[in-house]
Amino acid sequence: MSAIKRIFGLLWALMGVGIVPLVIKQAMKEIAAKPSEENWIFWSIVIVVLMPIIAFSLITFGVFALKGEYDTLEDIQ
Amino acid sequence: MAQNVRNVSPTEEVTSTRRVIAASSVGTLIEWYDFYIFGSLAKIISEQFFPKDNPTAALLATLATFAAGFVIRPFGALFFGRLGDLIGRKYTFLVTLVIMGGSTFAIGLVPGYKTIGFFAPAIVFILRLLQGLALGGEYGGAATYVAEHSPAGKRGFWTSFIQTTATFGLFLSLGVILIVRQTLGVETFSDWGWRIPFILSAFLVAVSVFIRMRMSESPLFVKMKKEGKTSANPLAESFKEKDNLKMVLIALLGATAGQGVVWYTGQFYALSFLQNACNIEFVQSNLIISIALLLGTPFFILFGSLSDKIGRKYIMMAGMLIAVIAYRPIYTVMYNEANLKNKVEIVEKKEVKVKNTMKGADSLITTITTKAFTDGTTFKETVKAKFPVDPALKAALPKDKLKPETKKEVTLPQNLYYKMIGLVFIQVIFVTMVYGPIAAFLVEIFPTRIRYTSMSLPYHIGNGVFGGLVPLISTRLVEATRPGPGLPPADPLAGLWYPILIAGVSFVIGSLYISNKTNNLDVE
Numbered sequence: 054m055s056a057i058k059r060i061f062g063l064l065w066a067l068m069g070v071g072i073v074p075l076v077i078k079q080a081m082k083e084i085a086a087k088p089s090e091e092n093w094i095f096w097s098i099v100i101v102v103l104m105p106i107i108a109f110s111l112i113t114f115g116v117f118a119l120k121g122e123y124d125t126l127e128d129i130q
Numbered sequence: 131m132a133q134n135v136r137n138v139s140p141t142e143e144v145t146s147t148r149r150v151i152a153a154s155s156v157g158t159l160i161e162w163y164d165f166y167i168f169g170s171l172a173k174i175i176s177e178q179f180f181p182k183d184n185p186t187a188a189l190l191a192t193l194a195t196f197a198a199g200f201v202i203r204p205f206g207a208l209f210f211g212r213l214g215d216l217i218g219r220k221y222t223f224l225v226t227l228v229i230m231g232g233s234t235f236a237i238g239l240v241p242g243y244k245t246i247g248f249f250a251p252a253i254v255f256i257l258r259l260l261q262g263l264a265l266g267g268e269y270g271g272a273a274t275y276v277a278e279h280s281p282a283g284k285r286g287f288w289t290s291f292i293q294t295t296a297t298f299g300l301f302l303s304l305g306v307i308l309i310v311r312q313t314l315g316v317e318t319f320s321d322w323g324w325r326i327p328f329i330l331s332a333f334l335v336a337v338s339v340f341i342r343m344r345m346s347e348s349p350l351f352v353k354m355k356k357e358g359k360t361s362a363n364p365l366a367e368s369f370k371e372k373d374n375l376k377m378v379l380i381a382l383l384g385a386t387a388g389q390g391v392v393w394y395t396g397q398f399y400a401l402s403f404l405q406n407a408c409n410i411e412f413v414q415s416n417l418i419i420s421i422a423l424l425l426g427t428p429f430f431i432l433f434g435s436l437s438d439k440i441g442r443k444y445i446m447m448a449g450m451l452i453a454v455i456a457y458r459p460i461y462t463v464m465y466n467e468a469n470l471k472n473k474v475e476i477v478e479k480k481e482v483k484v485k486n487t488m489k490g491a492d493s494l495i496t497t498i499t500t501k502a503f504t505d506g507t508t509f510k511e512t513v514k515a516k517f518p519v520d521p522a523l524k525a526a527l528p529k530d531k532l533k534p535e536t537k538k539e540v541t542l543p544q545n546l547y548y549k550m551i552g553l554v555f556i557q558v559i560f561v562t563m564v565y566g567p568i569a570a571f572l573v574e575i576f577p578t579r580i581r582y583t584s585m586s587l588p589y590h591i592g593n594g595v596f597g598g599l600v601p602l603i604s605t606r607l608v609e610a611t612r613p614g615p616g617l618p619p620a621d622p623l624a625g626l627w628y629p630i631l632i633a634g635v636s637f638v639i640g641s642l643y644i645s646n647k648t649n650n651l652d653v654e
Binding site: 057059065087095098099102103106111113117118120122123126 | 201373375376379380382383591595599602603606636637639642643
């Protein structure tokens with residue numbers, strides 16, 4: 054089980070890293086296609102609020118999991 | 131447990147715990163009520179305070195709707211969570227209640243844009259931020275307060291009463307709005323009657339403050355304070371110390387993020403879907419949600435109680451998994467049952483009424499088309515075209531100003547109405563599975579000295595950010611499937627991919643990393 058937790062840890066961290074360029078690229082593409090106020094507000098909310106939370110939490114969580122911090126969770130609790 | 135050291139009889143203890151639960155729940159219920167009436171009356175508030183022809187005011191409208199929901203709530207969690215861990219639970223969640231009640235009451239009194247101009251949206255915006263801030267501090271306090279009074283084997287059961295308050299708050303807000311609207315009539319309600327639900331909050335809060343003032347501080351907090359074990363810096367201890375930070379992250383990613391999207395989908399997205407995608411008539415759609423919520427609410431207590439016996443994790447994860455699998459089939463049935471293309475029209479019952487009235491120098495042509503279908507469904511389409519009588523003025527207006535306003539209303543027959551209630555009820559069950567045990571789960575994974583701070587943040591990011599964004603992102607996903615302006619979306623269910631994805635990831639993380647054990651809340 055610990056090995057699975059660690060392998061998935063790498064996956065979460067990579068997801069956290071990967072989401073940043075993906076979201077920014079999509080935002081630039083959509084705003085360039087239609088630079089409306091609605092588009093600006095939507096992507097501002099996603100980039101300023103949602104993306105940092107997802108990226109930071111997934112990367113940190115993934116690194117913790119990869120290092121085995123959650124291996125003995127049952128004992129910690 | 132602190133309960134074990136107190137010298138009270140079992141009967142006294144039960145009575146005391148009941149009072150604790152009642153006092154905490156009523157206050158939290160009122161806070162949710164206050165928060166929801168703004169959302170439920172968003173359209174009217176927008177007309178009163180945020181006129182569309184003023185771009186700054188319109189921008190504030192957008193910010194007011196969203197910012198308080200997801201940006202401010204986590205800040206409230208940090209601010210009041212810290213206070214709660216420093217000075218105590220009781221006084222902190224008393225303050226949040228007063229701020230929330232005061233802001234809500236004040237919104238009901240703010241003069242409209244027509245009277246005080248730009249000050250109107252600015253004041254409402256600030257008051258809405260205060261509402262979000264207060265809500266961010268309230269829930270963690272109430273859940274912690276009840277949990278720290280509860281016996282170890284019944285924590286899921288006792289805290290589940292707090293969990294019912296969000297749904298009851300929504301139910302209460304919808305109920306009050308419907309009653310006031312029906313009593314005063316649509317026009318009077320839109321004119322000034324909408325203020326009543328806001329003003330009513332002052333009375334509700336006064337009662338709740340009176341009850342809460344008479345409650346004592348959490349026994350665990352009192353013991354901790356007496357022993358000098360309170361945290362000097364709860365924020366740093368919660369988020370800078372690795373052992374706590376990793377629990378905050380697991381609480382967010384493995385529980386509250388998934389719970390937040392399931393919660394918002396089952397209650398808010400369902401209502402929005404009924405009204406916008408299915409065009410179900412206003413009162414009927416609100417009744418469908420209200421009845422489903424009412425029927426589903428006891429299940430918060432059932433699953434909270436069950437979590438004491440079989441563990442919090444299994445129930446929460448089962449709720450997320452079933453929701454992920456069942457959302458698309460449920461919404462497909464909802465959409466098909468209301469879709470007029472699947473029904474046979476009784477052509478001879480079709481009626482078209484045209485009314486031409488004058489509104490100042492403008493002519494208003496109202497065309498009402500009503501249709502009946504063999505299964506008992508009725509359809510009403512109201513098209514309002516307003517234009518200047520003077521042909522020169524009419525020709526000078528841009529095309530979009532002359533575009534008629536169209537309102538479609540589908541009223542379902544009794545059998546389909548009940549079916550819709552059933553379909554929403556199933557979603558409320560998912561909500562109760564993920565939400566019922568979560569307060570007990572959150573309070574148990576953090577130590578007493580930083581509990582209020584540590585549990586509040588993941589809860590409000592999960593609910594406020596991940597959950598609160600469901601309407602915005604889901605609408606966007608549906609719009610992306612629209613082949614062109616004015617055309618129906620190719621996939622009206624595309625909005626479900628966001629909650630499905632978040633709940634799916636949360637399920638995998640929660641299943642892998644969360645422990646199913648329940649813990650004691652002793653002071654370390």
